[in-house]
Amino acid sequence: MKLLALIKKEFHRFFHDPRLIVTMLLPGIVIFLLYTIMGEAIHAEPQKYDYKVYVQGEAPSVTSMIEMAVEESGNTVEWLPLEDMDAAKKQVEEGEATAILTFTENFEELPENSAVSVVYDPMDEAGSGFYALSTALLEQIGMRFSILSEPLVSEEGLGREIMQQILPFIIVCFVFSACMSITLESVAGEKERGTLSTILVTSAKRSHIALGKIVPLACISMLGALSSFLGVVLSMPKLMGLSVGMLGGYGFGTYVLLFLLILSFVPLIVALISTISTAARSVKEASAYTSVLMIFVMVISLVTAFVPVIGDWAVAIPVLNAVVFMQELLAGAVPVWQSLVSVGANLLYTAALVFVMTKMLSSEKIMFGK
Amino acid sequence: MSEEIVRAEGLKKTFTLSKKQQKIEKTGETRRVAVNGLSFSAYRGEIYGLLGPNGAGKTTTLRMLSTLIRPDAGDAFLCGHSVVKEPAKVRDEIGFMTSELKLEGFFTPDYLFDFFGAMHGVEKSTLQRRKRELFEKFGIDKFAEVQVKNLSTGMLQKVSLVISIVHDPSVVIFDEPTNGLDVLTAKVVTDFLSELKAMGKSVLLSTHIFSLVEKLCDRVGIIFDGKMVAEGPLDEIAKGDLEKSFFDLYYGIKGEMV
Numbered sequence: 001m002k003l004l005a006l007i008k009k010e011f012h013r014f015f016h017d018p019r020l021i022v023t024m025l026l027p028g029i030v031i032f033l034l035y036t037i038m039g040e041a042i043h044a045e046p047q048k049y050d051y052k053v054y055v056q057g058e059a060p061s062v063t064s065m066i067e068m069a070v071e072e073s074g075n076t077v078e079w080l081p082l083e084d085m086d087a088a089k090k091q092v093e094e095g096e097a098t099a100i101l102t103f104t105e106n107f108e109e110l111p112e113n114s115a116v117s118v119v120y121d122p123m124d125e126a127g128s129g130f131y132a133l134s135t136a137l138l139e140q141i142g143m144r145f146s147i148l149s150e151p152l153v154s155e156e157g158l159g160r161e162i163m164q165q166i167l168p169f170i171i172v173c174f175v176f177s178a179c180m181s182i183t184l185e186s187v188a189g190e191k192e193r194g195t196l197s198t199i200l201v202t203s204a205k206r207s208h209i210a211l212g213k214i215v216p217l218a219c220i221s222m223l224g225a226l227s228s229f230l231g232v233v234l235s236m237p238k239l240m241g242l243s244v245g246m247l248g249g250y251g252f253g254t255y256v257l258l259f260l261l262i263l264s265f266v267p268l269i270v271a272l273i274s275t276i277s278t279a280a281r282s283v284k285e286a287s288a289y290t291s292v293l294m295i296f297v298m299v300i301s302l303v304t305a306f307v308p309v310i311g312d313w314a315v316a317i318p319v320l321n322a323v324v325f326m327q328e329l330l331a332g333a334v335p336v337w338q339s340l341v342s343v344g345a346n347l348l349y350t351a352a353l354v355f356v357m358t359k360m361l362s363s364e365k366i367m368f369g370k
Numbered sequence: 371m372s373e374e375i376v377r378a379e380g381l382k383k384t385f386t387l388s389k390k391q392q393k394i395e396k397t398g399e400t401r402r403v404a405v406n407g408l409s410f411s412a413y414r415g416e417i418y419g420l421l422g423p424n425g426a427g428k429t430t431t432l433r434m435l436s437t438l439i440r441p442d443a444g445d446a447f448l449c450g451h452s453v454v455k456e457p458a459k460v461r462d463e464i465g466f467m468t469s470e471l472k473l474e475g476f477f478t479p480d481y482l483f484d485f486f487g488a489m490h491g492v493e494k495s496t497l498q499r500r501k502r503e504l505f506e507k508f509g510i511d512k513f514a515e516v517q518v519k520n521l522s523t524g525m526l527q528k529v530s531l532v533i534s535i536v537h538d539p540s541v542v543i544f545d546e547p548t549n550g551l552d553v554l555t556a557k558v559v560t561d562f563l564s565e566l567k568a569m570g571k572s573v574l575l576s577t578h579i580f581s582l583v584e585k586l587c588d589r590v591g592i593i594f595d596g597k598m599v600a601e602g603p604l605d606e607i608a609k610g611d612l613e614k615s616f617f618d619l620y621y622g623i624k625g626e627m628v
Contacts, residue, residue, distance in 0.1 A: 005488035013476060194472035201436060201471060202489035203461040364439040 002204045006212025010186065014220050023181060024220065027174070028227030035235030049075045049098070049126040054091075056082040057103030059116070065141075066134050073133065092121050098130045165305075168326040170232050171225070171262060172301040172319065178224030179269045180290055183217050187277035188286035191367070200367065210357040213274055214350070218267035225266060254329050257339040261329075264346035265322040269297070271353035278360045281369075315341040318349050375541055375572040376412035376435065380444035381405050383430050383596075404430040406596035407444065412589065414540075417563060417573040419587035419604075421580075421616065427596035428576035429468070432545050435574065436466040449540050462490060465534040468545035475519030479510050479529045482518065483536055490537035497536070504532045508558070524555035531562055542566055544575040548582060560586060580613045592616060594623055 014020050051070060055063060063079060070077045082088055082100060091097035100119035107114050118134060120127035190196040199209060273290055280286035300319045304310060304327055314324040321342035328335045360366045383405040392398065405427040412418035420428045433439045435446050437457035445452050451459040473482055480501070487497035505511040508528045513521060521529065535542060547563065548556040563586055566573050577583060583590055583604070590608075591601040599619055600607050609615050 001491065002489055005485055009477075009485055012481070013474075017476065190474070193474070194470055195474040197438070198471040198473065198486075199489065201438065201461060201464075201466045202486065203458045203491065204489050205458070368433075368439060 002202075003208040003212055006199075006204065006208060007216045010213065010216035011220075013186070014182070014216070020182065024178065024224040025227045027177070027224070028229070028231035031228060031231035032235045035232070039235070047125065049129060051075060051077040051098040051126060051130050052080060052096070053077055053098050053130065054080045054082040054088045054100040055103075056085075056100070057105065057107055059101075059103040059107045061108060062103070062116070062138070062141075063101070066137055069133060069137050070130075075129075077130075089119060092119060092124075092127065095121070095124050095126075098124070098126050099134075101134070165327075167232070167330060168304075168323045169301050171229060171326065172265075172297060172323060174228035174232075175221065175225040175262070175266055176269055176294055176297055178228065179217070179221040179266065179273055180294070181224070182220055183213075183270055183273040184277055184283055184286050184290060186217055187213055187274045188280050188283045191278065191280075192282045197367065200361065206361040207354065207358040209361055210274070210354050214267060214271050214354060214357070217274065218270040221270055222263070222266050225262070253334060253336075257334070257336065258326060258329055260343045261322045261326055261339055264343040264350075265319070267350045268318055268346045268353070271350045271357070275353050275357045275360065278357050279366060312338055314338075315345055318346055321345060372416070373414040374411050375414050376410075376418070376446065376448050376574060378408055378410050378431070378435070378444070378446040381408040381431060381434055381441045381446060382443040383427075383434060383439065384442050403596050405434070405441075408593070408596070408598050409444075410591045410598060410601050412541075412572055412574055414572055415567060415570045416588040417567050417575065417586050419583040419590045420574070420576040420593060421578065421583055421590055421612075422576075422593035423578060423620075426593040428578075428593055429545050430596075431593070432466075432468070432543050432574065432576055436464055436543050437461055438466075462537065463540050465537070465539040465542045466545075467530060467534040467543070467547065469549065470545070471530075473518050473526070473530060473533065476517060478515050478517055479505070479521075479532075480514040482529070482533055486533050486536045492537050500536065500538065504535075508532055508562075524552065524558065527551060527555050528558060531559065535566075539571070541572045541574065544573065546577055547575055548577070548579065580616065584608065584612050592619060594620065599623060 014024075067077050067079075077098075080097070082102070085100070088097060088100050092100060098120070100117075102117045102119070104113065104115050107116065116138060118131055120131040122128050122131075187196075196209075200206075204212075272293060273286075276289045276293065277283075277286040280289060297319050300317070301323045303320060304323055310320075310324050315321050315338050321338075325335050325339045325342050329339070382403070384401050384403050386401055387395070387397070387399060392400070408427070408431055410418075420431060422428050430439070434441050435448065435453060437453050437460050440454060445454050447453070448460045449463040451463065453460050477485070483501050483505075484497065487500075492500070502511075505514055508531070510525070510528055510532060513525055513529075518526060518529065542563075544559075544563070547559050551559065560582070563573055563575070567586075573586075575582075575586070587604050589602065590604050590612075592599050592607065600615075604612070607615060
């Protein structure tokens, strides 16, 4: 009953204050608009390219037609003889060469099974531009041969790679900023203004007061994080020049585990900031401590960028466990037990922090010390 | 004699002085005894005043009685419940008002009354009845839906009073109840204290204003440097002139101390 009243009070405070709602949802909207506009600007601008294309096999009339078409579009092309396929592919991957054209034997005589393959990097704008132009031309010729496109990275794989590398970090950033914006005000702010003491004079249990902060603030933070998350997910394809569908393609189980990881991670961050805010004497002091915590959390969430292989022991490390297993999920793996243990560990840490906050609320030195 | 509602037994509280406090007060002492073995009793239906200069230990005593801080030694019993062993039960028996406790400006009096009622476990229909009566009595009904931050100082004080007694407590504790109030609001507070007494509540207040004690209190305890130096019915302590009696005691003790 008392816990419910405390939870309802926090929700009332948030949902009856339009400014707080706007503050919470605005980052997601701004991110979406900003990234979309940036993406439009980047991809709308016409560019001139000097294509460097490796050629294997003889097809002089085809290559000269491609050359004419390339020059008509205001670009140039340099044909390079192919000596080592692997080395050439590596150059394409690194952006030093544009593409590799491979013609089957006696291509221009058009025997049966004649074909041309195009190796290119769809992430490279020059490569995808050359691919589009050359394949359109070859299709226009309309003779009996097949075109084999060989993108070095599949578009779906590309989308996944972006998701896998960037999204866990972005989620951590947005969850943290969403939690910080409301928790500091709600806990340290109430303590500083003396309104928390008014609640301490009632017979409500200290554990209920702690939970009465952490539970609703975690729910509200989740909304804020979701807004930012959607802002990123929906605008990222525009920014990267990809289609929205490429970022999907995950199974239901993956989404459930992802959701559970985020669900366990949000209350943990809220509990951490709430505990710090309870210990601090003012919002200013709490902000200073939380900034240090934020740097710490960011570093942990970036560890995976520098340490390629992290073992299952990561389940025990808060924040890191969420990042590692979110990355694995987004990479297509389904680390079920690791994700579930991580969720359990995060909830356990949250419970421990609720206990610490309860003790702090009972401590006169912390609550009333000058 | 009527029923004993508050009994303090040898309450003691010591605070550690920070380096900053030591510097401000130009002292080398690291610990300060704020309340030193304080004992007194207050009875049902009376107003008990703790009188003393600033820093005497009045506020610390009331904070111990309201369970905001724990005594280092001794104990106090409110309606038979120990502040050390049963703080939650004590909190349900008391209403505590001090400038230190604030109401959140975003909420309305109506919302806060319901919220603090729920915090004390008051049953819904009782809560609504009390709200109607108290809001009407104090003229809060017209401002029930105005955010607390937009209320005048006087109205805010009334709202704070009403919320402190939302659960109909047996004991009402006020720390410096008229400090910083204009004459009109101060009168509202003093009238309210008299009404509480008439309703059979026990009121404990701290003050350094002689006229307030003379006007309201049945019994008085005088505190200097954390020690109770005189305690009893107002007539016996005041001997016709409370201010004179107070300073006689003060200089007498200061003389002894020097």
